[in-house]
Amino acid sequence: MEQFVAVKRSKDGQPVRYLVVDDSVFARKNLARMIETFGGQVAGEAGDGMSAITEYQRLKPDIVLMDITMPQMEGIEAAEKIVQQHPEARIVMVSSVGYQENIVAALQRGARHFVQKPVKPEVLYEVIKYVMGEDGTAAHAAGAGS
Amino acid sequence: MELRLTPRARGPKKMKMELIQPFINAADAVLAQGLQSPTSVANLSMEQEAYRRKGVAALIWVTGDIEGRIVIDLDPDTAVRLASRFAGAELPESDELVRETVCELANQVIGNAVTSLNDQGFHFRVHPPVLHTSEHGPKSSEDTEALVICFETCIGNVFLNIALRHACSPNPERAAAVGH
Numbered sequence: 001m002e003q004f005v006a007v008k009r010s011k012d013g014q015p016v017r018y019l020v021v022d023d024s025v026f027a028r029k030n031l032a033r034m035i036e037t038f039g040g041q042v043a044g045e046a047g048d049g050m051s052a053i054t055e056y057q058r059l060k061p062d063i064v065l066m067d068i069t070m071p072q073m074e075g076i077e078a079a080e081k082i083v084q085q086h087p088e089a090r091i092v093m094v095s096s097v098g099y100q101e102n103i104v105a106a107l108q109r110g111a112r113h114f115v116q117k118p119v120k121p122e123v124l125y126e127v128i129k130y131v132m133g134e135d136g137t138a139a140h141a142a143g144a145g146s
Numbered sequence: 147m148e149l150r151l152t153p154r155a156r157g158p159k160k161m162k163m164e165l166i167q168p169f170i171n172a173a174d175a176v177l178a179q180g181l182q183s184p185t186s187v188a189n190l191s192m193e194q195e196a197y198r199r200k201g202v203a204a205l206i207w208v209t210g211d212i213e214g215r216i217v218i219d220l221d222p223d224t225a226v227r228l229a230s231r232f233a234g235a236e237l238p239e240s241d242e243l244v245r246e247t248v249c250e251l252a253n254q255v256i257g258n259a260v261t262s263l264n265d266q267g268f269h270f271r272v273h274p275p276v277l278h279t280s281e282h283g284p285k286s287s288e289d290t291e292a293l294v295i296c297f298e299t300c301i302g303n304v305f306l307n308i309a310l311r312h313a314c315s316p317n318p319e320r321a322a323a324v325g326h
Contacts, residue, residue, distance in 0.1 A: 024253065026229075069257070096257020100264075101264070117254045
C-alpha cells in the first residue's frame with residue numbers, strides 16, 4: 001500500500017488518533033491499514049453506534065471514521081449524539097451508500113465529511129488533512145516517503 | 147458494462163434492466179478496484195428454482211420503493227482468494243475474515259448500486275449484510291423473480307443473485323426514469 005507523508009497533531013507532533021467504527025471487521029482492518037500509512041494511530045474500534053459513543057467518551061480521539069449502516073444504532077445517529085456532547089468532534093462518515101440525502105443528513109447532524117466505499121487511500125488522506133485543518137500538519141517521518 | 151436480457155432470461159414479470167444495471171456496474175467497479183484487475187460478465191440468467199448456495203454467501207435485504215434481497219456468492223476457494231487479495235495477505239479458509247470480506251463486498255456493491263438508483267428517484271433502506279448459511283433459499287416467485295449474474299474475475303467466478311420487486315406503484319418521475 002502506498003505510503004503517505006505522515007499527518008501529525010500540530011499541538012504536540014504526536015500521531016493523529018483515530019476511532020474506527022464499522023460493523024465489518026474487514027472494513028475496520030482495511031481502514032486501520034490506511035491509517036498506518038498516514039502515520040496515524042488507531043486508538044480504538046467499535047462495531048456499532050452505541051459502542052462508538054462509549055468509546056468516543058473514553059478515548060477522545062482526534063478523528064472518528066464512522067460507517068452508516070450498522071446494527072443497533074446507525075452511524076448518523078451516533079455521530080449526532082457524539083457531536084451534541086462534544087461539538088469539537090471530527091467525524092468522517094465512511095459508507096458505501098453515498099447518495100445526496102445521506103450525505104446531507106450526515107453533515108447536518110454533525111459529520112465533517114463523507115467518503116464513499118470502496119475507500120481510496122488517497123481520497124481519505126486528503127479528507128483527513130482537510131478535517132484536521134490547522135490542528136494537523138503533514139510532515140515527513142523517518143522511513144515514510146510519499 | 148451494459149447488458150441486455152436474452153429472451154431465455156426473461157420471466158413472466160420482467161425485472162427491469164434499468165434496475166439491475168446499477169448492481170452490475172457496482173459489482174464490476176468494486177471487484178475491479180479491489181482485485182486491481184478487470185472483470186467481465188460470463189453469464190446472466192433467470193433463476194427458476196430455489197436458490198442454492200455455492201459457497202460463502204452474503205445476503206443483503208433492501209426495503210423502500212424496491213424491495214427484495216441480493217446475494218453475493220462465491221465457492222470457498224474463490225472466497226479465500228478474494229479475501230486474501232483484499233486483505234493483502236494469504237488467509238486460511240477457516241479465517242473469519244474470509245466471510246467478513248464477502249459480507250463487506252456485498253455491502254459495497256449494494257451500497258454503490260443503491261446510490262445510483264437513488265439518483266434516479268428510488269428510495270431505499272439497505273440493511274446490514276448477513277452471512278447466508280443455509281444450503282437453500284426461497285424460490286423466486288411471480289413478483290420476486292431472481293436474476294443470477296456470474297462475474298468472471300482473475301480469482302474465479304463471483305455470483306450476484308438479485309431478487310427485487312416494486313413495493314408500490316412508481317410515480318411518474320420514477321416511471322420515466324425506468325421506462326414504464
